[in-house]
Amino acid sequence: MSAKPANPSQKTIGWSRIFVIITILFTAIISWTILKDLLFTPNRLVSRAIREARIAVLPFENHTDDPSLDVLGVMASDWIIQGLVYLGNVQIVSFENIQDNLKFAQNDNGWEQFAARTGAEKVLKGTYQLDGQELVFQSEVIDTETGQAELVMPTVKGPKGKQLLLVSQLQQKFATAFAAKGHEFSPGVAQDPPAYDAYQLYQKGTDLYSTNFAGCIELLNQAIQKDSSFFMPYLFVTGAYFMDGEKVKADSVFGLINRRIDIERLPQTHMQWYLHWKAILNKDLRTAYEAIIKNFEIDPKQLMTNLETGIIANDLNMPEKSVRILGAIDPEHVDLRHEFNTWWHRHYAHNLYRLGRYEEAEQILKRIPPNLRKHWNYYDRMAEILIAKHQEERLEDLMQDLLHSDRLVSDKLLTFLFVSERYGHRKRETEQNYWAERGLAWAMEQSDTQETNSYLLGNLYYLAGQFQKALPWLQKATREKGPNWLQVTKEGPGWLQLSRLGSCYLALGERAKAQDTLLEMDKWYDKTKDAGYLIAQAHLYARQNDKERAMDLIREAFNKAHPYDPSGYENDFLFVPLQGYPPFENFVHPKG
Numbered sequence: 001m002s003a004k005p006a007n008p009s010q011k012t013i014g015w016s017r018i019f020v021i022i023t024i025l026f027t028a029i030i031s032w033t034i035l036k037d038l039l040f041t042p043n044r045l046v047s048r049a050i051r052e053a054r055i056a057v058l059p060f061e062n063h064t065d066d067p068s069l070d071v072l073g074v075m076a077s078d079w080i081i082q083g084l085v086y087l088g089n090v091q092i093v094s095f096e097n098i099q100d101n102l103k104f105a106q107n108d109n110g111w112e113q114f115a116a117r118t119g120a121e122k123v124l125k126g127t128y129q130l131d132g133q134e135l136v137f138q139s140e141v142i143d144t145e146t147g148q149a150e151l152v153m154p155t156v157k158g159p160k161g162k163q164l165l166l167v168s169q170l171q172q173k174f175a176t177a178f179a180a181k182g183h184e185f186s187p188g189v190a191q192d193p194p195a196y197d198a199y200q201l202y203q204k205g206t207d208l209y210s211t212n213f214a215g216c217i218e219l220l221n222q223a224i225q226k227d228s229s230f231f232m233p234y235l236f237v238t239g240a241y242f243m244d245g246e247k248v249k250a251d252s253v254f255g256l257i258n259r260r261i262d263i264e265r266l267p268q269t270h271m272q273w274y275l276h277w278k279a280i281l282n283k284d285l286r287t288a289y290e291a292i293i294k295n296f297e298i299d300p301k302q303l304m305t306n307l308e309t310g311i312i313a314n315d316l317n318m319p320e321k322s323v324r325i326l327g328a329i330d331p332e333h334v335d336l337r338h339e340f341n342t343w344w345h346r347h348y349a350h351n352l353y354r355l356g357r358y359e360e361a362e363q364i365l366k367r368i369p370p371n372l373r374k375h376w377n378y379y380d381r382m383a384e385i386l387i388a389k390h391q392e393e394r395l396e397d398l399m400q401d402l403l404h405s406d407r408l409v410s411d412k413l414l415t416f417l418f419v420s421e422r423y424g425h426r427k428r429e430t431e432q433n434y435w436a437e438r439g440l441a442w443a444m445e446q447s448d449t450q451e452t453n454s455y456l457l458g459n460l461y462y463l464a465g466q467f468q469k470a471l472p473w474l475q476k477a478t479r480e481k482g483p484n485w486l487q488v489t490k491e492g493p494g495w496l497q498l499s500r501l502g503s504c505y506l507a508l509g510e511r512a513k514a515q516d517t518l519l520e521m522d523k524w525y526d527k528t529k530d531a532g533y534l535i536a537q538a539h540l541y542a543r544q545n546d547k548e549r550a551m552d553l554i555r556e557a558f559n560k561a562h563p564y565d566p567s568g569y570e571n572d573f574l575f576v577p578l579q580g581y582p583p584f585e586n587f588v589h590p591k592g
Contacts, residue, residue: 047150047151049150050122050141050150050151050178052091053091053121053122054091054092054093054119054120054121054122055084055091055092055093055120055121055122055123055124055141055178056092056093056097056098056105056114056118056120056122056123056124057077057080057081057084057092057093057098057123057124057174058077058098058102058105058123058124058125058126059073059074059076059077059098059102060072060073060076060077060125060126060127060128060137060139061073061125061126061127061128062127062128063127063128063129064128064129064130064135065130066130069128069135069163071196071199071200071203072128072135072163072167072196073128074203075163075167075193075196075199076128076137076166076167076170077095077098078095079167079168079170079171079193080124080170080171080174080175081094081095082171082267082270083171083172083174083175084174084175084178092299093118093119093120093299093301093302094269094295094298094299094302094305096302096303096304096305097117097118097299097301097302097303098118100117100302100303100304100335101113101114101117101118101333101335104117105123105125111123111142111144111145111147112144114144115144115145116330116333117301117330117333118301119301120144121143121144121145122141122142122143122144122150123141123142123144124139124140124141124142124153124174125139125140125142126138126139126140126153127139130160131157133159133160134157134158134159134160135157135158135159135160135163135166136155136156136157137155137156137157137166137170138153138155139152139153140152140153141153153173153174153177154173154177156169156170156173163193163196164192164193164195164196167193168192168193171193192229194223194226194227194229194230195226195227195230197226198223198224198226198227198230198233199223199230201219201220201222201223201226201233202219202220202223202230202232202233202236204219205217205218205219205220205222205223205233205236205237206220206236209236209239209240209340211338211339211340213240213243213244214244216236216237216240217237217240217241217244220233220236220237220240221233221237224237224256228260229260229261231257231261231266231270231274232270234253234254234256234257234260234261235257235270235273235274235277237253238250238253238254238257238277238281239277241253242277242280242281247281250281251281254277254278254281257274268294268298269295269298269299272291272292272294272295273291273292273295275287275288275291276288276291276292276295276308279291283529283530283531285312285315285316286316288312289309289312289313289316292305292308292309292312293309295309296309296325296328300325300328301328301329301333303329303333303334303335303341303344306325306326306328306329306344307326307341307343307344307347309325310322310325310326310344310347310348310351311343311347313325314347314350314351317558317587317588319351319354319355320355322347322348322351323348323351323352323355323357326344326347326348326351327348329344331345331364331367334367336368336369336372339372342368342372342377342378343377345364345365345367345368345377345378346376346377346378346381348361348364349361349362349364349365349381349385350381350384352364353381353384353385353388358385358388358389361381361385362382362385365378365381365382365385370405373405374407374411375402375407375411375412375414375415375418376414379398379399379402379415379418380414380415380418382398383395383398383399383415383418383419383422384418384422384571386398387419387422387423387426395419399415399416399419402415403442409443409446410453410456412442413439413442413443413456413457413460414456416435416436416438416439416442416460417436417439417456417459417460417463419435420432420433420435420436420439420460420463420464421463421571421572421573422571422573423435424463424573424576425570425571425572425573425575425576427576427579432463432573433463433464433465435463436460436461436462436463436464437464439460440457440460440461440464443456443457443460453477453480454473454474454476454477454480455473455474455477455496455497455500457473458470458471458472458473458474458476458477458500458501458504459474459500461473462474462500462503462504462507463573467504467507467508468508470504471501471504471505471508474497474500474501474504475501477493477497477500477501478493478497478498478501479493493520493524494532495521495524495530495532495533495535495536496532496536498517498520498521498524498533498536499535499536499539499540499574501517502514502517502518502521502536502539502540503539503540503543503574505517506540506543506544514540517540518537518540521533521536521537522537531556531557531558532557534553534554534556534557535553535554535557537553538550538551538553538554538557538575539572539574539575541553542574542575542576542577542578543574543577545577547577547578547581547583547584550575550577550578551578551581551583551584551587554569554584554587555587558587569584569587569588570588570589
């Protein structure tokens, strides 16, 4: 018996059912993918455009009418950022960069300027208020180009007295929301927030950094006492001690860090600052540069990182790199409410000068307002440019402007000394003597001679060729306490004082006493490991025309990451005997 032929319509129905089943399965898979994202991403999907944008997390605004909670908004922002930096393909504007430019984000009309200064494409901003005894945090993500909200973030709510718990919840929720596809975020990987009162003291202390080291140190030490596991106060107090010439105390604080802090859990930027300062304390500028350049690469628009990286590049004799790094900041974006920020102008202009770009250097210096112009950041830097350009009339005008300013007597004398030394470097002895004598004549006219320290007077007499008058002042300078720029360690006579004293002995033909000074430099170098004492010895060997020994000492100092600017060697009048000597010329005229 033959089989009954199949009905064509039944075959069509069978294929239709298969197609329907496949469609349903495919739709279910797509739906589950979307539903899964919706379930595990708060409120709604974080779009790829937001996830991959450069994001700034602003301090939350305090709407509680309770001033004691003001720091909570800053703390929340800081800790959200620390959570987000663990996500590899999320670009985060650094906390410091946001703080520097916060005034441009205070109203909706400021987004364009804020974006230009920080590079932020999206801004996460929010508020917190009280609902009875509960704090309520609300926030949104705004596009800086359009000013429109693109994402409403989930509300976080909890007891007023549980600030740290709420900050931790905010960090975890935002990190989870912004987690990129395929990237697992482990809540709690970032450090726990510190005690609230410790964070308040930390904020107050850092506001005084570079302007009042004693006050800064006191507040930061109080913050450490409140919460010994809070990392950032240790780092800032280390820097404050170091900048204030208390290296031994800085070293002791670093010892506390190693005992109390889990270094492996530090956020990336904090880790790089830790490695940077560790290297600074070990007088290893190369490692310090390698550590801080990574933070510059993460956020080149953050002024503090930019400034520190540019200075270290300068100290490593790399003017082109220093200019590239410092040039990443638009001059318009340097906040001159903080005097410390003029270090940017000083180092940027000096490295432009070293590259022969005099006009650009002048324009940078002219951006420093008159009330912030001092010998080290304006007058000295401008003087070296005018001397290089042979513009003596403009130099006279500059010095008259300095003399009519309200600067200290010692500050004005420092610029006279600087100008005289620069002419000495250029082997223009007539001008060298002239400016030294002018400085001395002006100093003698001043009633407030208390401000005229022995080192300055001794050096001016030396540069004027009056060695017998210079000697007692330079001898006295090695016994009295001087400013930080004379002796960084505060442990003994500064290397500059000993260098000039030894040079004075040589000028007077007292070689035995010069040799005794060399031995004293050896003693202080063994005790402090400050490579400046090696440079001081190199000065004396150069003055005795022992060029090979002088260069050996310079290289040794540089290899130990001498903490003074090596670019000054080419302008150092005590190294005039080395001018034209190939090893010296190769050292002071780098190509990097």
